[in-house]
């Protein structure tokens with residue numbers, strides 16, 4: 001779960017903005033010859049997450065082609081980002097008739113398309129609009145780039161991932177190794193809050209977050225956090241609650257202007273970078289993600305996942321849990337089960 005490489009890459013993109021791309025890649029230790037061509041498509045690229053995520057993917061030297069798709073606004077975003085002197089070629093695609101072109105040849109498709117929450121709403125309140133959006137985008141993915149790794153950001157992730165799986169199954173293209181619900185923001189938050197409370201340098205911190213991506217289904221495993229700290233049980237409970245409510249904290253602070261976009265773009269870029277590294281054969285790439293899973297009774301579950309050349313290489317187990325975490329796990333199962341079933345039902349009824 002190391003995000004430091006991406007951070008270093010972004011920093012060096014700024015500080016070495018005039019250096020050639022080959023110097024840039026060599027500095028990252030990859031050597032130009034060994035970096036394969038990779039196309040990344042962002043669907044919803046003109047949105048609050050989409051724009052900064054597109055920027056971060058433009059700064060990622062593992063990307064050679066960047067396709068920016070949205071129902072509106074992508075020509076401007078693409079023109080703007082395309083002037084940045086980094087490796088990838090950028091193209092904007094707008095409207096359904098250009099979706100196929102945007103997707104064709106993609107290795108990774110990132111989906112931050114759909115409506116965000118306003119204060120007072122749950123992520124599930126977004127279901128009615130976002131389920132249909134995700135369904136139609138996944139139908140196009142199964143047609144134009146069935147082998148791509150799909151990084152689902154659109155909420156409610158606990159339901160949109162099962163919807164995507166059902167769409168792919170119907171199209172005969174489902175590969176459970178290639179579908180990911182992006183829960184990296186929960187990990188990013190858990191790391192930040194833990195480091196702050198424990199007064200530990202945040203760059204050294206790792207915290208697995210398991211379960212799903214909504215309220216109590218977000219279960220940070222602070223008992224497994226490294227480095228160890230001497231936080232009290234009360235402090236762990238408070239950190240858990242803050243991580244579970246992190247999205248709501250941002251929604252309320254934005255007061256009607258949407259939900260997390262900048263931290264989500266950062267988290268989405270970390271996760272896509274991990275997928276690209278896995279595809280490129282980098283070893284020991286591990287991130288938490290909401291994937292098809294058999295580590296609990298539920299068909300989808302977020303846990304540490306090892307990424308490889310075909311996507312998921314291994315879904316890692318939960319490891320030892322504290323009593324508090326075991327209780328949290330029991331509590332989250334019925335809610336997560338219902339959200340998964342809601343997604344499956346939608347995909348099969350509509």
Ligand SMILES: NC(=O)c1ccc[n+]([C@@H]2O[C@H](COP(=O)([O-])OP(=O)(O)OC[C@H]3O[C@@H](n4cnc5c(N)ncnc54)[C@H](O)[C@@H]3O)[C@@H](O)[C@H]2O)c1
Nearest residue numbers: 044046047048049070071113114115116153154155185264
């Ligand atoms: N997984 C997470 O951790 C996480 C974190 C933050 C936000 N989100 C979710 O991400 C989604 C996007 O959030 P945002 O703040 O960027 O919203 P936003 O409204 O700013 O942007 C969404 C974009 O999606 C586009 N869009 C709508 N329908 C589309 C379609 N059919 N095809 C392509 N693009 C389409 C819109 O035009 C818009 O540009 C929301 O559902 C939000 O809840 C998830």
Ligand SMILES: O=C(O)C[C@H](O)C(=O)O
Nearest residue numbers: 117155246247248259260
């Ligand atoms: O909270 C939201 O609605 C957006 C996102 O899921 C988040 O965790 O920030």
